[in-house]
Amino acid sequence: MIQGFKSFIARGNVIDLAVGVIIGAAFGEIVNSLTKDILTPVIGMLGGQPDFSALKVGGITIGNFINTIVSFLIKALGMYVLIVLPFNRYAAKMTPPPTPTEALLGEIRDLIKARGEQAKGAGA
Numbered sequence: 001m002i003q004g005f006k007s008f009i010a011r012g013n014v015i016d017l018a019v020g021v022i023i024g025a026a027f028g029e030i031v032n033s034l035t036k037d038i039l040t041p042v043i044g045m046l047g048g049q050p051d052f053s054a055l056k057v058g059g060i061t062i063g064n065f066i067n068t069i070v071s072f073l074i075k076a077l078g079m080y081v082l083i084v085l086p087f088n089r090y091a092a093k094m095t096p097p098p099t100p101t102e103a104l105l106g107e108i109r110d111l112i113k114a115r116g117e118q119a120k121g122a123g124a
Contacts, residue, residue: 035074043074 008014044051052070055063098106 031075031078034078035071039074039078040071 051063052066053061053063055061055066
């Protein structure tokens, strides 16, 4: 049992996952600080204090929930703009061009597709 546990822990994917979780948590703190300390005050300057914590509907206090939703949307937008878009651009540059065989297969696929569309048009 001990040997099996050692084997499980020594796998690369377990170590990668652990590192990813730790880095993700640390990065989450950076994003929280960006939202709380930079973006929220800027929004407050533009449109008044962005704090909904005192908001009540009937007898239910929903302000903190709205604050959490707004914070999530700001974080999601920030992650998209600062991480996802640059990574996608980088990945697109790093994608190797198709091999000659792949290009030829793509042309064949397109020709077959065009013939199928012509046959549908002629039969209608």
